[in-house]
Amino acid sequence: MTATRVRPVLVAAALLCLLAGLLQPLAAQRAQAPLPKVHFVATGGTISNKEGGRLTAEELSKSMPGVERYARLTHEQFTNVASSELTLSQWLALSKRVNEVFASDKALAGIVVTSGTDTLEETAFFLHLTVRDPRPVVVVGSMRNPSTVGYEGAANLLEGVRVAADPASRNKGALVVLNDEINSARNVTKSDALRLQTFRSRDYGQLGVVDRDRVVYFNQIVQRHNEQIEFDISKVTELPRVDVIMVYQGASGDLIKAAVDNGAKGIVFAVAGAGATSGTQNEGLAYAASKGVFIVTSTRTGSGRIAPPQQRPEGSGGGGGNSQMPPEQQRRRQFTIAGEDHTPIKARVVLMVALTKTTNRNELQRIFSEY
Ligand code: DGL
Secondary structure (H helix, E strand, O other): OOHHHHHHHHHHHHHHHHHHHHHHHHHHHHHHOOOOEEEEEEOOOHHHEEOOEEOOHHHHHOOOOOHHHOOEEEEEEOOOOOHHHOOHHHHHHHHHHHHHHHHHOOOEEEEEEEOOOOOHHHHHHHHHHHOOOOOOEEEEOOOOOOOOOOOOHHHHHHHHHHHHHOHHHOOOOOEEEEOOEEEEOOOOEEOOOOOOOOEEOHHHOOOEEEOOOOEEEOOOOOOOOHHHOOOOOOOOOOOOOEEEEEOOOOOOOHHHHHHHHOOOOEEEEEEEOOOEOOHHHHHHHHHHHHOOOEEEEEEOOOOOOEOOHHHOOOOOOOOOOOOOOOHHHHHHHHOEEEOEOOOHHHHHHHHHHHOOOOOOHHHHHHHHHHO
16 A cells, blocks of 8 residues: 555544544433433322322322333322312412423423323313423323223323423423323313223324334424413413303303303303304393303314304305494404314313403404414
8 A cells, every 4th residue: 555545544544533532422421411300290180099099199100110211200299189170270370380390490301290081181271371381291191090900090101201201392382191192282182981092183183102112293283382372370360260151952042141140251152063053042142242251152063163254255154244234243243253173172271361361352363363
């Protein structure tokens, strides 16, 4: 080999050695990097509802074999009740607590909240709309209790911890993890009273899955979430009363009147199809409008969207713009908001949160269109 050929080889070898020297400490550093920190907040539900007494946050934390491979876990007991027993003031307190934990620990990767499954979608969506941080809040439950053969609570909780610890879970809103699936709190609903695969995101599909090797995402949520959220519940002490009333043939308007007279600030009206109401409820609706109570229309079909009136094509029925309409009907329109694609239960959560910020009809409609 000539001297001119040897020189580049030597230079390349020297460079390689230099690179290896630089990378070695980095690799060592990575090997020693501490595991992500995850905080676990237990609220109760079937996941903890053992015969003879409920499992505590500490017991649940110890129920996950191998958790130490994924995260450093801390825990707290928020409450220990069935999900449907959680009060609205507890919702506020829970959201404030989650925001506070995030604010006080910048090194935290995410938070896991356990909940009963019956109303889990409501609590999760409330957190989705009120936690303003890019880090994930992951709501987890189980369909079988710890005294049952096939209890899946520890597996779901471990998957929830893995999702909360994973950087890919940031900026995806609040997440619901059960049965190896990750769903957005915005879209998910309990679709079956008993089956393990009950949590479905209607036609939208799941965001991702928790597989043996890793957490995998396939979809992203496009509506406003995380730091894009405009609601600040830190000073809110009470959520406004919002009731859900259904449209069905021959339904009476009395229930609407009763809700109004008992202090409802809003009513979600679970309409038939794309907006049909029962004529027998008209009087009740006019009464609500006369008292300044907002009516949000949301389809009772389980999927589909109710569009704001101005976006309906002329002649499609259900009331396009019409300055000729009688004053009572005009007033009703001033207090009616289209619930977009939210189910009645989710529309209620949006309205409760939105009313903490504004009572302007157009603003409320904008909020429904953006969240
Ligand atoms: N199904 C449970 C829930 O959603 C209730 C069981 C319980 O914790 O008592 O909360």
